[in-house]
Amino acid sequence: xxxxxxxxxxxxxxxxxxxxxxxxxxxxxxxxxxxxxxxxxxxxxxxxxxxxxxxxxxxxxxxxxxxxxxxxxxxxxxxxxxxxxxxxxxxxxxxxxxxxxxxxxxxxxxxxxxxxxxxxxxxxxxxxxxxxxxxxxxxxxxxxxxxxxxxxxxxxxxxxxxxxxxxxxxxx
Numbered sequence: 300x301x302x303x304x305x306x307x308x309x310x311x312x313x314x315x316x317x318x319x320x321x322x323x324x325x326x327x328x329x330x331x332x333x334x335x336x337x338x339x340x341x342x343x344x345x346x347x348x349x350x351x352x353x354x355x356x357x358x359x360x361x362x363x364x365x366x367x368x369x370x371x372x373x374x375x376x377x378x379x380x381x382x383x384x385x386x387x388x389x390x391x392x393x394x395x396x397x398x399x400x401x402x403x404x405x406x407x408x409x410x411x412x413x414x415x416x417x418x419x420x421x422x423x424x425x426x427x428x429x430x431x432x433x434x435x436x437x438x439x440x441x442x443x444x445x446x447x448x449x450x451x452x453x454x455x456x457x458x459x460x461x462x463x464x465x466x467x468x469x470x471x
Contacts, residue, residue: 300319300346300347300429300430301325301328301344302319302325302346302348302349303329303336303347303348304316304319304327304329304349305331305332305335305350305351305364305367306331306349306385307331307332307363308351311351312329313329315349316329318413328343333370336348337370340371346380346381346429347383348371348381348383349384350364350368350382350383350384350385351363351384351386352364352386352406364386365395368382368384368399381404381405381423381428382402382405383404383406383416383423384407385408385409386408387409405422405423407419
């Protein structure tokens with residue numbers, strides 16, 4: 300599975316890369332802004348996109364994630380792609396959440412557990428929007444361990460007190 304991870308915060312991107320790579324051995328590609336993301340989308344195909352809701356946009360605005368999401372869904376080449384939108388800011392989220400959910404996509408509010416990402420992936424897969432993923436049994440053991448270890452504590456970006464080892468990233 301090929302995943303495009305769009306966020307302007309390096310640690311947020313790297314944590315999601317770690318999550319997807321460790322669980323599913325996905326090919327993860329990172330983008331820092333909308334232009335980089337659309338360049339990557341033009342060069343290769345993706346199965347899933349994650350984007351941050353509140354981040355800088357190319358025009359200097361604050362709502363780059365909304366702009367990206369709406370441009371993506373308006374483009375016939377990419378409108379079918381499932382998207383997981385992550386956000387730490389709730390003030391303008393309700394209207395946008397409804398828009399995202401009507402399109403069949405998912406919103407996660409930061410901070411979130413990595414197994415919540417897994418649940419979002421599973422929900423998209425059950426809806427037929429994602430391919431079957433590899434290494435199910437190993438991944439399930441990994442996420443079950445996270446659930447047991449941190450059942451009542453939200454993780455800021457990684458499951459333990461030290462940052463996780465990062466898989467190789469492909470930035471173009």
